[in-house]
Structures are given as C-alpha cells and as structure tokens.
Amino acid sequence: MDKLRSMAVFVAVADTGSFAAAAQAQNLSAVMVGKHIHQLEAHLGARLLQRDTRKQRLTEIGESFLEDCRRILDQVRHAESVAERLRHDGQPSGRLRITAPVTLGGNAVATVVTEFLQRHPEVAVELVLSDRMSDLIAEAFDVAIRIGPLPDSDHLVARPLRPYRMIVCASPEYLREHGTPSDPRELVDHSCLNHLLWNHDAGWRFEHIAAEPLRLRGRFASNNGEALRRAAVAGCGILLQPEVLLADDLAAGRLLPLFAEQLPPPRPVHLLYPRDRQPLPKLSRFVELMLERMGPAA
Structure with missing residues (x-):
C-alpha cells in the first residue's frame, strides 16, 4: 500500500475517533481503513492504537507518530503546490x-x-x-x-x-389565519416547525426576553431544513431556520420575518x-x- 495514503488514513482515524468515520472521510471501506492501520503498525513494529469493543485511543508511540504524519503530509502538500504553481x-x-x-x-x-x-x-x-x-x-x-x-x-x-443568522418567519397565509405574534413568548400558542436534529430540550433562544429558551411544539418536525422551509411556505407553521436557506422566500414575500430585534445572536x-x-x-x-x-x- 501507499505509505503516504496509510499515514493520511491514520490521521483521519485519530481525528474522527473511529474506523467507520475515517472510512467515510477517506472514501474507503472500514475494512480497508483497518488494513492501512495494520500495515503501518507492521512496518513500525509497534501498536499505534489501543482498541477494545467500545473505543480506541492512541498509544504513546501513536501520539508521537501522529504529529510526524501531520508534518509529512503538510510538506507533501506544499511540495505539490509548488510544482503546480510552476507548471x-x-x-x-x-x-x-x-x-x-x-x-x-x-x-x-x-x-x-x-x-x-x-x-x-x-x-x-x-x-x-x-x-x-x-x-x-x-x-x-x-x-x-x-x-x-x-x-x-x-x-x-x-x-x-x-455571520450565520437565524430567522423566524411564517407565510402570509399562516399569519392571516392564526395572527401575527408580536413577542417570541407568544409562540407557545402557535404551531412551530422544529428540526429533529436539534436538542429538544434546547428550545428556541431569543435575545432580551428570558434566560431560558422557549420550548415550542407543532404538528410537523423534520431532520431536513428544506422540508421545513417548504412546510412554512405552504402555511404549516412558524419556522426558525438559517437566513441563507430562506433568503429567496423572504425577498419574494413568500415568508415574512418576525421579531427582527429579538433574534438569536448570529x-x-x-x-x-x-x-x-x-x-x-x-x-x-x-x-x-x-x-x-x-x-x-x-
């Protein structure tokens, strides 16, 4: 195997904490990641990772070798960039x-x-x-x-x-039917669109109203921001999402912003x-x- 490639795989394993995550990062199978690590350990005659059924950690030799690998990979990348610049x-x-x-x-x-x-x-x-x-x-x-x-x-x-700003918004149709809240605390009386990947206990945070986040409920939740955006445009509830995802809808008037002065900090x-x-x-x-x-x- 390519020794430089094996070094890159080893660094990925150390950084991600698992063979599976390193495999995804390096576009390899987990089996191939294991082969790269075993080859390095056989070449060095030392164990780089201490593994058990639940976790793995670097050995003392592995920690030292990791820093050398980082330096070598950085030098290779720099040499390649010089060659590309000249070419x-x-x-x-x-x-x-x-x-x-x-x-x-x-x-x-x-x-x-x-x-x-x-x-x-x-x-x-x-x-x-x-x-x-x-x-x-x-x-x-x-x-x-x-x-x-x-x-x-x-x-x-x-x-x-x-900065990455969050926006609270809803469709004109939703606001006509359910009313326009003037204060974030009024959201408890509305249907809110929640992202499943967020911690449910974290809630929606707002500046200047309370130290604790608002824990809000609604009829629709998803692990995909685009699905939530479409639901908001269709009038299914009030949405908290990144401004970059909502910019076109806000500019076109399909969504209307709320609480402009009380948004979560960017x-x-x-x-x-x-x-x-x-x-x-x-x-x-x-x-x-x-x-x-x-x-x-x-």
Whole structure:
C-alpha cells in the first residue's frame, strides 16, 4: 500500500475517533481503513492504537507518530503546490477541494462555486457538504467553511465571512389565519416547525426576553431544513431556520420575518485554508471571490 495514503488514513482515524468515520472521510471501506492501520503498525513494529469493543485511543508511540504524519503530509502538500504553481505559470488550474456545512454550503457556497467555475475553466471543484469537522490536511481539502468559534491554529489562515443568522418567519397565509405574534413568548400558542436534529430540550433562544429558551411544539418536525422551509411556505407553521436557506422566500414575500430585534445572536463564519508562503492561484482566486460574495462587507 501507499505509505503516504496509510499515514493520511491514520490521521483521519485519530481525528474522527473511529474506523467507520475515517472510512467515510477517506472514501474507503472500514475494512480497508483497518488494513492501512495494520500495515503501518507492521512496518513500525509497534501498536499505534489501543482498541477494545467500545473505543480506541492512541498509544504513546501513536501520539508521537501522529504529529510526524501531520508534518509529512503538510510538506507533501506544499511540495505539490509548488510544482503546480510552476507548471501552470500562475493561472488558476487543477482541482480545488472544498468542505462546508450542509445548509450554508448547499445554498450559498455552491452559488459562489458555480461563478468561480465560469470564471476559471481550467479548475475543477469538489464541494463536500458535511456538518462534521473535516481535517484539511489529512483529508486533502484546500478550503473549509466553518460556523462557530475557532480554536487557535498556527497552520491555518482564517478569513471572516458574513455571520450565520437565524430567522423566524411564517407565510402570509399562516399569519392571516392564526395572527401575527408580536413577542417570541407568544409562540407557545402557535404551531412551530422544529428540526429533529436539534436538542429538544434546547428550545428556541431569543435575545432580551428570558434566560431560558422557549420550548415550542407543532404538528410537523423534520431532520431536513428544506422540508421545513417548504412546510412554512405552504402555511404549516412558524419556522426558525438559517437566513441563507430562506433568503429567496423572504425577498419574494413568500415568508415574512418576525421579531427582527429579538433574534438569536448570529454565529461567526470563517473561511479556512492552510497557511502557505505563496498560495496557489486557484486558491487565491477562490478566496477573493468568496470574500467578495460572502465577506462581511458583501
């Protein structure tokens, strides 16, 4: 097996915490992930992972080897970027791998990607949508879009994008039939559309009204934001969802916003990419376009 590939698989296992998650991240079967790990352990003559029926953890040798793998993979990526830069004489070209959260990526980032492809015909893009935190180096991503606070890192550049805002809204038909609430606390008397992936005990949080979240009920819930959006447009209830998912409906008047001054606080969004002394043109041009379309001043 390719030793560099095995190192990347090992890093993915360490970062994700399981063979199954690493297999998904590396586009391999769990059996093949196990073969890569066994090969590395046989080559080193030492156990890298201590495994039992419920969990696994790095051995002392595994922890040391993990840091070496990260450094080696980073050096390989840098060497490849230098070669690509020289080969294409400064023009954007090659493959650009991007990871982004599902809702933000599918609704906003994908739009920027299509514009980027039209501008740069020599570039191919892979956009991987997942709410899992991907490892840029181990999974060979060039760019990541992340929602929420970021840990400190000396290896990544973080560029701020527009904050991730949540919107409460309903269709004009629903509001005509059931009335328009003037205060979030009145939502207890309405049918609310809930996302099944949210913690049911967490409730809907609002600024300036109460320390505790509102625990709201309704006749329809789903694990898919698009399904909830369609239900809201059809007049099935009041919706709390990301602004990026609702922007077209709000602009067209199919949904009307509520509680503009009492919305949940927005979450920070950043574009991340590995720190290089001279980024490849494909990366530099994509970052520029993302900041132009989704930056704080956009």
